[in-house]
Amino acid sequence: MKVEVNQKEFYQAIQTVKKAVSTKTTLPILSGILLRTQGNTLKLVGTDLEIGIECFVDATVTTEGDIVLPAKYLASIIRELPNEKVILATEPSNNTSQIKCDNSQFNIHGSAADEFPLLPEIESNTKFSISQQKLKKIINQIEFAVSEDENKPFLTGGLLILNDQKVELVATDTYRLAYREDEISQETSATEKAIIPNKTLTELSKLLDKSADEVEIVITENQILFTFAGISIVSRLIEGQFPNYQQVIPNQTKTQVEVDKNTLLQATKRAALLAKKESNIIKINFESNRLIITSNAPEIGQAYEEVPVSLTGPESEIAFNASYLMDCLKEIDKEKVIIELSGALAPGVIKTNSEQKYIYVIMPVRSA
Amino acid sequence: MKVEVNQKEFYQAIQTVKKAVSTKTTLPILSGILLRTQGNTLKLVGTDLEIGIECFVDATVTTEGDIVLPAKYLASIIRELPNEKVILATEPSNNTSQIKCDNSQFNIHGSAADEFPLLPEIESNTKFSISQQKLKKIINQIEFAVSEDENKPFLTGGLLILNDQKVELVATDTYRLAYREDEISQETSATEKAIIPNKTLTELSKLLDKSADEVEIVITENQILFTFAGISIVSRLIEGQFPNYQQVIPNQTKTQVEVDKNTLLQATKRAALLAKKESNIIKINFESNRLIITSNAPEIGQAYEEVPVSLTGPESEIAFNASYLMDCLKEIDKEKVIIELSGALAPGVIKTNSEQKYIYVIMPVRSA
Numbered sequence: 001m002k003v004e005v006n007q008k009e010f011y012q013a014i015q016t017v018k019k020a021v022s023t024k025t026t027l028p029i030l031s032g033i034l035l036r037t038q039g040n041t042l043k044l045v046g047t048d049l050e051i052g053i054e055c056f057v058d059a060t061v062t063t064e065g066d067i068v069l070p071a072k073y074l075a076s077i078i079r080e081l082p083n084e085k086v087i088l089a090t091e092p093s094n095n096t097s098q099i100k101c102d103n104s105q106f107n108i109h110g111s112a113a114d115e116f117p118l119l120p121e122i123e124s125n126t127k128f129s130i131s132q133q134k135l136k137k138i139i140n141q142i143e144f145a146v147s148e149d150e151n152k153p154f155l156t157g158g159l160l161i162l163n164d165q166k167v168e169l170v171a172t173d174t175y176r177l178a179y180r181e182d183e184i185s186q187e188t189s190a191t192e193k194a195i196i197p198n199k200t201l202t203e204l205s206k207l208l209d210k211s212a213d214e215v216e217i218v219i220t221e222n223q224i225l226f227t228f229a230g231i232s233i234v235s236r237l238i239e240g241q242f243p244n245y246q247q248v249i250p251n252q253t254k255t256q257v258e259v260d261k262n263t264l265l266q267a268t269k270r271a272a273l274l275a276k277k278e279s280n281i282i283k284i285n286f287e288s289n290r291l292i293i294t295s296n297a298p299e300i301g302q303a304y305e306e307v308p309v310s311l312t313g314p315e316s317e318i319a320f321n322a323s324y325l326m327d328c329l330k331e332i333d334k335e336k337v338i339i340e341l342s343g344a345l346a347p348g349v350i351k352t353n354s355e356q357k358y359i360y361v362i363m364p365v366r367s368a
Numbered sequence: 369m370k371v372e373v374n375q376k377e378f379y380q381a382i383q384t385v386k387k388a389v390s391t392k393t394t395l396p397i398l399s400g401i402l403l404r405t406q407g408n409t410l411k412l413v414g415t416d417l418e419i420g421i422e423c424f425v426d427a428t429v430t431t432e433g434d435i436v437l438p439a440k441y442l443a444s445i446i447r448e449l450p451n452e453k454v455i456l457a458t459e460p461s462n463n464t465s466q467i468k469c470d471n472s473q474f475n476i477h478g479s480a481a482d483e484f485p486l487l488p489e490i491e492s493n494t495k496f497s498i499s500q501q502k503l504k505k506i507i508n509q510i511e512f513a514v515s516e517d518e519n520k521p522f523l524t525g526g527l528l529i530l531n532d533q534k535v536e537l538v539a540t541d542t543y544r545l546a547y548r549e550d551e552i553s554q555e556t557s558a559t560e561k562a563i564i565p566n567k568t569l570t571e572l573s574k575l576l577d578k579s580a581d582e583v584e585i586v587i588t589e590n591q592i593l594f595t596f597a598g599i600s601i602v603s604r605l606i607e608g609q610f611p612n613y614q615q616v617i618p619n620q621t622k623t624q625v626e627v628d629k630n631t632l633l634q635a636t637k638r639a640a641l642l643a644k645k646e647s648n649i650i651k652i653n654f655e656s657n658r659l660i661i662t663s664n665a666p667e668i669g670q671a672y673e674e675v676p677v678s679l680t681g682p683e684s685e686i687a688f689n690a691s692y693l694m695d696c697l698k699e700i701d702k703e704k705v706i707i708e709l710s711g712a713l714a715p716g717v718i719k720t721n722s723e724q725k726y727i728y729v730i731m732p733v734r735s736a
Contacts, residue, residue, distance in 0.1 A: 073641065073668055080638045096669070103674035104638055109667070270448045270472055273441065299477070300441055301464070306471035 001035070001065025001090040003042050007101065009057045010086060011078045013044045014071070016055050016231055019203040021071040022048035029068055034116045035088070036066035042088075045119065046071060051200050052119040053207075054232045065090055066113035067097050077106050119234050122218050122225040128162060128186045129214040132228055136208040137333075138169050139201050141180045141358060144327040146198045147173035154240030157195040162219070170245045176324045177248050179359040194219050195238035204233055248361055250347055253340035255286055255313040258353075261337045264291070265329040267305035271295045272322035274303040281365055282322045286341065287315055295322070316341045318348050318364045325350075328360040369403070369433025369458040371410050375469065377425045378454055379446045381412050382439070384423050384599055387571040389439040390416035397436055402484045403456070404434035410456075413487060414439060419568050420487040421575075422600040433458055434481035435465050445474050487602050490586050490593035496530060496554045497582040500596055504576035505701075506537050507569050509548045509726060512695040514566045515541035522608030525563040530587070538613045544692045545616050547727040562587050563610055568603035575599060616729055618715055621708035623654055623681040626721075629705045632659070633697040635673035639663045640690035642671040649733055650690045654709065655683055663690070684709045686716050686732045693718075696728040 014033060022030045025048065034045040042059040045052065067090045078086065081101040090097045090110070099106040139158070147155035161168040168181040204226055208215070215228040219237075226233040271282045275295040285292040286309075293305040318341055328350055329337065340349040350360040382401060390398045393416060402413040410427040413420065435458045446454065449469040457466045458478075467474040507526070515523035529536040536549040572594055576583070583596040587605075594601040639650045643663040653660040654677075661673040686709055696718055697705065708717040718728040 070668065076641050077638065077671075080634065080641065082634060082638075104635070105672040106638075106642065106669060108669040266448065266450060267472070270445065270450075270474075273444050273448065274474065300438065301474060301476040303445075304473040 001037055001067060001088070001092075002062040003037060003088050004060040004062075005042055005057050005086050005088065007078060007081050007084045007086050010042075011075070013042075013055050013057045014075045014078055016207060017044045017046035017053045018071050018075055019046070019206065020048055020051045020053040020233075021046040029111050029115050030117075031070060031072070032068040032111060032116070033071045033074060034066065034068050034113055036113060037061045037064040045116070047117060047119060049117060050197060050236050051203065052234045053203070054119060054234075055230055063089075065092065067092075067095060068111040068113055068116050069097055069108050070110070073108060077108070119232075120223060122220055122223055122234060124218050124220045126162065126192050126219040127217065128167065128184050129216050130167065130182070130184055131212045132208045132215055133210045133212060134182055135215050136205050136210065138167075138180050138182055139205040139208075141328075141331045142169050142171040142178035143198070143201050143205065144331070145171040145173055145176050145178035145360075146201070147171075148198075149173070153238055154195060154242055157197045157238045158201050159242040159245070160192075160194045160196055160219075160224075162192040170242070172243065172245065172248065175321070175363050176327075177245055177361040178328065179245060179249065179357075179361075181357045192219055193242070194224055195240065195242055196224060197235060197238055200224075200233070200235035207231060207233070248347070249359055250340070250342055250349055250361070253313070253342055253349065255311065255316040255341040257286060257291065257309040257311045257339050258336050259291065259307060259309045259339060261329055261332055261335060263307050264337065265326060267291075267293050267307050268322055268325050268329065271303045271305050272326065274301055275322050279365065280321045280323055281319050282325070283317065283319045285315075285317045286311055286339075316343065318344050319366065320348065320362055321365060324362050332358070369405055369435060369456070369460075370430040371405060371456050372428040372430075373410055373425050373454050373456065375446060375449050375452045375454050378410075379443070381423050381425045382443045382446055384575060385412045385414035385421045386439050386443055387414070387574065388416055388419045388421040388601075389414040397479050397483050398485075399438060399440070400436040400479060400484070401439045401442060402434065402436050402481055404481060405429045405432040413484070415485060415487060417485060418565060418604050419571065420602045421571070422487060422602075423598055431457075433460065435460075435463060436479040436481055436484050437465055437476050438478070441476060445476070487600075488591060490588055490591055490602060492586050492588045494530065494560050494587040495585065496535065496552050497584045498535065498550070498552055499580045500576045500583055501578045501580060502550055503583050504573050504578065506535075506548050506550055507573040507576075509696075509699045510537050510539040510546035511566065511569050511573065512699070513539040513541055513544050513546040513728075514569070515539075516566075517541070521606055522563060522610055525565045525606040526569050527610040527613070528560075528562045528564055528587075528592075530560040538610070540611065540613060540616065543689070543731050544695075545613055545729040546696065547613060547617065547725075547729075549725045551724075560587055561610070562592055563606035563608065564592060565603060565606055568592075568601070572601055575601070616715070617727055618708070618710055618717055618729070621681070621710055621717065623679065623684040623709040625654060625659065625677040625679045625707050626704050627659065627675060627677045627707065629697055629700055629703060631675050632705065633694060635659075635661050635675050636690055636693050636697065639671045639673050640694065642669055643690050647733065648689045648691055649687050650693070651685065651687045653683075653685045654679060654707075684711065686712050687734065688716065688730050689733060692730050696730075700726070
């Protein structure tokens, strides 16, 4: 293989596929990136067998070929190169690659490309598309609620549901649940469900930009494929039964307030400074014209915050883990949020007033 | 005590004195900041008994008084306050402080101010002044060479020498030595030497800005005082005999090159990517019109870099720890540097061509 590529484009492509490269693998070849000429491009692939990412850079191909090079070293070398014009040449006899750029020259030991696992071919009739911007937002608004409990693998991902002209994404760690729905243009034939691993959601969200360009999504029984901006991401799906999230969302409410999102977020952030370390509890009193947020770290001191609101229904109080409340407020981009309570020991609900439905349920804690 | 202060000014002052606050102290009161009214100001003091920092903020003082509040909580609370106008009130009966700002209110448990150690009064005839900008540069150019070896405490600081109209600062960890001198306007009576602890140099450099404003420096037998921009830093000095650094600086040279500083730094940075992890060795061949920098990490690969130079004297070669070379190049703000060698096993010297003398000596290593 001998190709010429642009340093910036090559580095960006390496950074893209590197998100799928395993840092702690028992299979050494998976710590590498597959490079392969394809037409007038150089294809790059990284995978940890759970998720695979593929992308392309324009290349002037002198000799076709392929090789696997260690991701970490490849990335750090390409980043530091002194000029745009990079020549990459491989010596198939010993799986070594030479990188040349101006007065810099590197020899890197790699592996034969035929030892690198192939990404699966994904074909299915279950397809839809959504803008990058929308998908990024939807993921960010639920991802923090994904469980890290490996004993309940079906909670360690986000549940994607395709239903009519609607896409829904749900995550829960049993302490809180985040639900977001949005419209898609295609009508899907039947309801489809897929649990997408958290790592896939995280890396996908990082690669999505705020553009209106479409992401094509294809779902099979075990896998999901995202294609956008010349990047393909294939991920396995998590097996198992996601809990019935509709049962978790309270369908009645007694107390409702509308509150300025940023004022609430800042007040919660301050009150959290003096919440007890272990429990991180803040108490919120819902009064007719204000929320009173308090916390108490006995060794250190107390915090008291007032946030103006307009309340409907009876006055009430509830205690939350402050982080759980902040997680959702940080990802809401509306000026106002609605909080609904049905008593101190029932779950609290945070919603936004808009056509794109967002529902966040937090389990209360008993305050001291 | 009851005072009103500006949030931004108060936060900045807390950040300033916090640099002296110990994070791992056996004396709990040292994790706090002393706050004391003084005229129309609020004085803040932090100390870990090795270094003490004092500064002032303008305050509207309603009631005089003082208290010690935990630095970490005070900093995070003041940072997050919603408005500029901050009221700080203390309740001497129980050493509690109340912080009020808009709808936010905090009670913080503190300690009585009379338990807080006093910073020593520093008086001496050994005084000089130098601009903030100059002092910052001088410190940064030698500080990385300070030793971390607690078995040789006299090497864990920078040696300051006052001599005629000259200030010198030297540091060495026995693998390399950095020397910088500059002119000062005052004539000092006799040669004065003081070993300033590394932490003091680090925190002082962070607080210095790039202005031409003067720093007043007073030296006693055991302590040094820096005063600038309303900030006072008192530090103990390290006892012991600093080695005779003049013996370390080679006074003759065989091979000399002048080289573009940034080109050399970038090439060294790239070659270091493939230096062996433990030793970090790069080899430099000095040829008539170029330096050839090579490295070899047997498992990974090799790097080869060429840097154009003009050489005086015989061709030569030497091997260095790459980090030691980069440390000094990063802090040199000249376009060109001069490297002098007297053979592969003699120390290499890096200099700049300017009236402010800078000399950096690196011990060579045997390359494989």
